Amino acid sequence: MNGDVFISIRQLRKTYIMGRVRVHALAGVDMDIPAGSFTVVMGPSGSGKSTLLYLLGGLERPTSGQILVDGRDLSVMDENALALYRRSTVGFVFQQFNLVSSMTALENVAFPMRFSGIRTGERLTRARALLTQVGLATHLKHRPTEMSGGQQQRVAIARALVHNPRLILADEPTGNLDTVTGYSIMQLLSELHQQGRTVMVVTHDPRMLRFATHTVYLLDGRVVSREEFEKASALPQEEKSAG
Amino acid sequence: MRFLDYLGLVFYNLGRRKGRVALTAIGVVIGTAAVVVLVALASGLQRNATRQFSQVGNLTLITVYPKYGEVMSQPVGGGGSGGSGQPQTKLLTPxxxxxxxxxxxxxxVIPRDSLRGGARLVAGRMETYPFIMAYDTPDLSVFNFQMKEGVAELKRGEALVGEYLAKGFNDPRWRPGQPQPEQPEILGKQLKLVVQKFAQDGTMTERVYSVRIAGIIKQRMDETDYGMIMRMDDLTQMNEWLMGKRINRNKEGYDMLYVKTTDSKKTTEISKQINDLGYQAYSPMEFIQSANNFYTIIQIVFGGIGAIALLVAAIGIANTMTMAILERTREIGLMKAVGATNRDVMSIFLGEAGGIGLIGGVGGVALAWGLAQVINVLAASYLTNPVQFGGQPPGPAAYIEPWLPLFALVFSTLVGILSGLYPALRAATMVPVVALKYE
Known part of the structure; x- marks a missing residue:
């Protein structure tokens, strides 16, 4: 961790219009994330944590506010520039893995490199090395349906690394995995952080906090303190016991 | 994205849903085959018509006749006489x-003249009545006579005869019930040509000339078939005896002129120029060009009918691609998440739609080729064969021009691409997050 600000967010708002209802997913978020940090974003469902991740990854556009990643302002980028930003700077890991079911593990990992104009030989070499790195050297020819959830998520992590991105964004990466497997995935992400990458993980699993260098708590689209978050998280249980 | 990677991805994606692609492509196969076969039929008709015209006349030859008795507004050059406002005759003079x-x-320019009286050609007991003509040229190759027997060259006292004339001799003493006399062998033989002159009082005088038959011309579907071709000096001698005077070409001209052009493409224009000079000019090229215009319209109409089937296939492609995009929405989101641009996504789906068109086009061309072979075999077997009546064998009924398969492939691919335009545009403009969350 070098301490320089890698991500700077100012007054970030995202509002969805659903018919006549306006849903404020993010209601003025400010934060600075240092380069090389491992940030865990905690929050209950609907708190806006996934929205924050997608905005950081350039998959969505903010309603207002500014997002600077490595000095580049995402809010002013056009579609093409955002695609190039996603290709060069960001690696995504999704809860649902999002692997192409007809492709083998090797082909899935090599897939993003088609869009960068990397030749077939180099694509396969790089994909093979990454799958070896995530412990799947013996599963290169396996299709997603022939692998466990943990193995699929490892393939997804390997795919996220193909362009050697500086930022890894993971949306509930352990959400579909059992406890042990989920823990091993978090360890893998932690290793990537230790290699110098900036990692941001969205989760509502508090056990993941042990890997974090930074923690962000979100409630109703706002960044809150740990105390406020814990108080809000505990409230329903107290109400339940009282009832 | 590199082009080869792009192509690889397109065909990989098509290969993932072979059944659906095949079913969709069948529509394109039928549409393309319909276009190709119908246009091939129109081409076959056109080629056969052109061929028949070409057989009737050399396409570089213009036939020029004199023009008689027209009132001219001003004198024109060449032959003829008279001044402004007088009936003008444009004779075919030197x-x-x-x-x-x-x-x-x-x-x-080759003058042609014909015998100005009756004549019969006698071979032993047999005789026939030829139409006698002469071309004023030592080289008859310009007429492209195909010889059945002998050579197309004339010395003095020699003649060429048409195929039908050669086998049209009859015995004037033959009576019903008697065996049919055999046709005489006339090639190389010295025959008698009896020229008949009729006086004003009806009396007939005959003069006998000796003629050697130098060759027999194959059937040409024109006046040559029943004709006899002699040298101009031999014919002029006979005509002078018939008319009882020397022939002055400056005053009487020739029956007809053949104008040979350097290029068949110039024939129509030159024919028009000759008409403008006051003569009557005709060329088979004019008929062919009129016929070509007609057959081009037929081709367009036939192609249009086939294109209706292709239009239906296009709707099938659009439907298939729309379904594919719905099913692959998350995949589209993933592509965008890993750095594919809108253009990349659009190109992939357009490529897949075009690929279906291309596959269908290849199948359609192959099917059309097979159908054309069947049509040609059936046409050759069942349609009237002019060979039975002494004509030339017909060309293929369905003729696939060399450009047609290429056109069909490009057209079917374009139809595919156009059909995929809307679905591809939808895919390209999807918001990545919405696509990733699609259930």
Missing amino acids: QAIAELSAIEGVAQ
């Missing part, structure tokens, strides 16, 4: 020949 020879693109 001056007219010089005038026509001077037209750019004219290679040769």
